[in-house]
Amino acid sequence: MQPTDTQRADLKETVRLEEVRRLYGKGDRAVRALGGVTAGFRAGTLTAIMGPSGSGKSTLLHCAAGLDRPTGGTVVIDGTDLGSLSEHGLTLLRRERVGFVFQAFNLVSALTAEQNVALPLRLAGRAAPSELVRAALAEVGLADRAGHRPSGLSGGEQQRVAIARALITRPAVVFADEPTGQLDTRASRQILGMLRALVDDHGQTMIMVTHDPVTASYADRVVFLADGVVVDEYAGTVTAELVAARMAALETAS
Numbered sequence: 001m002q003p004t005d006t007q008r009a010d011l012k013e014t015v016r017l018e019e020v021r022r023l024y025g026k027g028d029r030a031v032r033a034l035g036g037v038t039a040g041f042r043a044g045t046l047t048a049i050m051g052p053s054g055s056g057k058s059t060l061l062h063c064a065a066g067l068d069r070p071t072g073g074t075v076v077i078d079g080t081d082l083g084s085l086s087e088h089g090l091t092l093l094r095r096e097r098v099g100f101v102f103q104a105f106n107l108v109s110a111l112t113a114e115q116n117v118a119l120p121l122r123l124a125g126r127a128a129p130s131e132l133v134r135a136a137l138a139e140v141g142l143a144d145r146a147g148h149r150p151s152g153l154s155g156g157e158q159q160r161v162a163i164a165r166a167l168i169t170r171p172a173v174v175f176a177d178e179p180t181g182q183l184d185t186r187a188s189r190q191i192l193g194m195l196r197a198l199v200d201d202h203g204q205t206m207i208m209v210t211h212d213p214v215t216a217s218y219a220d221r222v223v224f225l226a227d228g229v230v231v232d233e234y235a236g237t238v239t240a241e242l243v244a245a246r247m248a249a250l251e252t253a254s
C-alpha cells in the first residue's frame, strides 16, 4: 500500500547524517571522534543521543547542528546540505533554522528574560514584537517574569527562558546539550515535560545529548554511540531501566 501524504510528511527527516566523520589532529596523533555516523531524525520527534564519556556525543551534536564541520560525510538540515554553505551561510542557517538549549542555560546576564528571548530575532535583523516575545514566555509559564534578569530566576526558570529563546525563530530543529544537567529532579521533570509537549503538541523536532537514562526515557528514540559510531538504538517505549542497562554494558566494554 502506498503511504498517504500525511504519512509521507510524518516520515520526513528534518536532519540527516551520512557517514559523518570527525578527526581531531593529524597523523599518528589524530583522534577519531566520529568514525562514520549515518542517522536520520524524523520531523516531530525527540531523539536522545547517549553513550559513554568520550564516545563522540558532543562532537556529533556540534557537527549535526553546524557548529563544527565534519572531516567527511554530509549533514543535511531541513533540505540544506551544510557542506555547501560558506561560513556566513552556516551562521545564517544556525541563526534562523536551528535552536539551541545548553546545560548552562547561556543567557545574557545583563538582559531581561524578554530581551534574551528577543535576541535571536534581533540578531537576524528581524522585528521582535513584544506580544510575540511575551507569548513565547507565557508558553513556558513565565509571563510574569518578563522583566527579570537571569540572576533573579531559578535554574529551571532560566532554562525555560532558554527554551523560549530557542523557539522564537520557529526553528526546524532544536539541539539540546544535557538540558537538565544543572537542575534538581523537580525542575528537570518540568523541563523534560515541556520539551516533550513541544514535540507532541507543536511537532517540534528535537535532538538531545544526555548521560541520564531518565532524561533519555522522555525521547521517542535513543541512539547509542560508542567509540564514535552508532552501536544500537531503541525506539517506542523506552524505559529508564532499559537505557541504564544498555549504558552500563557499553561503559563496561569501553
Ligand SMILES: Nc1ncnc2c1ncn2[C@@H]1O[C@H](COP(=O)(O)OP(=O)(O)OP(=O)(O)O)[C@@H](O)[C@H]1O
Pocket: 024, 025, 031, 032, 033, 051, 052, 053, 054, 055, 056, 057, 058, 059, 060
Ligand atoms: N578539540 C578536540 N581535540 C582533540 N580531541 C578531541 C577534541 N574534542 C573531542 N576530542 C576527542 O574526541 C572524542 C569524542 O569526544 P566528545 O566530547 O564528542 O565525547 P562525549 O561523548 O561528548 O564525551 P563526554 O560525555 O565526556 O562529554 C574523545 O576521545 C575526545 O577526547
